[in-house]
Amino acid sequence: MDVLVIGNGGREHAIITSIAKSPMVGKIYCMKGNAGIAEIAECVDVNFMDSSAVCDWLKHHKNVEYTIVAPDDPLAAGLVDALQANGHRAFGPNQKAAEIESSKAFAKSLMKKYNIPTAAYEIFEDYEKALEYVRNGKFPVVLKADGLALGKGVLICESLQDAENGLRQIMLDKAFGAAGNKVVVEEFLQGKEFTPGEEVSILTFTDGKTIVPMVSSCDHKRAMDGDKGLNTGGMGTFSPCPFYTKEVADEVMEKILLPTIHAMNAEGRPFKGVLYFGLMRTPEGMKVVEYNARFGDPETQVVLPMLKTDLMEIFQAITDERLSEIKIEWEEGACVCVVLASGGYPQHYEKGKEIKIGNLDKEVFLYHAGTTRENGVLKTSGGRVIGICAKGKDVEKAREIVYRNIQKISFEGMQYRHDIGIKYIKSI
Numbered sequence: 001m002d003v004l005v006i007g008n009g010g011r012e013h014a015i016i017t018s019i020a021k022s023p024m025v026g027k028i029y030c031m032k033g034n035a036g037i038a039e040i041a042e043c044v045d046v047n048f049m050d051s052s053a054v055c056d057w058l059k060h061h062k063n064v065e066y067t068i069v070a071p072d073d074p075l076a077a078g079l080v081d082a083l084q085a086n087g088h089r090a091f092g093p094n095q096k097a098a099e100i101e102s103s104k105a106f107a108k109s110l111m112k113k114y115n116i117p118t119a120a121y122e123i124f125e126d127y128e129k130a131l132e133y134v135r136n137g138k139f140p141v142v143l144k145a146d147g148l149a150l151g152k153g154v155l156i157c158e159s160l161q162d163a164e165n166g167l168r169q170i171m172l173d174k175a176f177g178a179a180g181n182k183v184v185v186e187e188f189l190q191g192k193e194f195t196p197g198e199e200v201s202i203l204t205f206t207d208g209k210t211i212v213p214m215v216s217s218c219d220h221k222r223a224m225d226g227d228k229g230l231n232t233g234g235m236g237t238f239s240p241c242p243f244y245t246k247e248v249a250d251e252v253m254e255k256i257l258l259p260t261i262h263a264m265n266a267e268g269r270p271f272k273g274v275l276y277f278g279l280m281r282t283p284e285g286m287k288v289v290e291y292n293a294r295f296g297d298p299e300t301q302v303v304l305p306m307l308k309t310d311l312m313e314i315f316q317a318i319t320d321e322r323l324s325e326i327k328i329e330w331e332e333g334a335c336v337c338v339v340l341a342s343g344g345y346p347q348h349y350e351k352g353k354e355i356k357i358g359n360l361d362k363e364v365f366l367y368h369a370g371t372t373r374e375n376g377v378l379k380t381s382g383g384r385v386i387g388i389c390a391k392g393k394d395v396e397k398a399r400e401i402v403y404r405n406i407q408k409i410s411f412e413g414m415q416y417r418h419d420i421g422i423k424y425i426k427s428i
């Protein structure tokens, strides 16, 4: 069958690479795609935030039988609902289910109601009340704008003054727009060994009845080495996570994954798609930091290369609610992805820089994010430009291959983290 994929980042490049291997899949289209995706799919320049434009395009492309909606914004805007209302088969949660990501207030209330372990919190719509609460609380404290904010609506405040500034930024100055109409004020979760960053990403497949975790992975959200600098969309990942043992996975299945699926069903919002659990290892056990209603980026770039089962077959089973019938298998070993970003990202950066790529080792694969081709020349067109990836028998081997090959890629201002996967090597 011919397939449409919605999105334009490294995650979509990884999804398309994976489904392209399926004997079920014919031609692949991508709205809007990038220069890397254009090598395996036909890129379509339609605004995917306009659901009637997408439905209209599909009316003129009757050969396309299935659409995969990958990014958070169109899911939150109800693109899957619009496609299904037009009789089209689409992968991804509907708008009500996607609220588990698009409203942090909803996600927190759900966890409280169904006893799913997470940081203690209060929700405020009134600035003065929020201010009074933080004045009487402990530090650090975490402030979260309720809505979607490109992964930037979370502020970790070390002092009262930071928290006062943060509340003003979110609630009064509306630094994240309407996402800041409500704010979640949350307890800061300390890692088990009292180090920050004991976080793990668990992406799962679910059809609302069955939930199947993918291999674990770890993201690096801060811009600079040593977890310094601003929060970004993610600067690199590795899989698997060293502390995510079978014992931890069993605890998470029982206390977090299954209760979340049951909770969504009980609320009349069955979740079908990929549900992402951002988890923290704390002295009291694993707790939820966040939910995402989709594949993570750049987690997908290290998880899907390890998948042995046909991804399209899994998608179809989810749509038809027969996920329990499928056996999902993974390769042994590890995978690492390092994001090459434009100088200045996540703040101001320039685009249109020529990208030069030398002769890479055959084990290396690239997932493009912000790239474009102008008159045959590959150029940068976004903050995160390319994810360079490799598999290996372990993280150490995979990261060695990746870092050796980074030297062969260049563009003006290129920046990247030098310590992706170091955490893993230190902890074994």
Ligand code: AMP
Pocket (backbone or CB within 6 Å): 119, 142, 151, 152, 154, 156, 186, 187, 188, 189, 190, 197, 199, 221, 231, 278, 289, 290
């Ligand atoms: P989020 O956008 O919810 O993933 O938050 C961004 C990052 O902020 C997370 O990956 C964590 O590193 C950190 N964070 C969020 N909530 C907490 C919390 N309650 N305690 C400690 N760190 C947190």
Ligand code: GLY
Pocket (backbone or CB within 6 Å): 151, 219, 233, 234, 292, 295, 296, 297, 298, 299
């Ligand atoms: N890598 C985190 C996310 O996709 O939100």
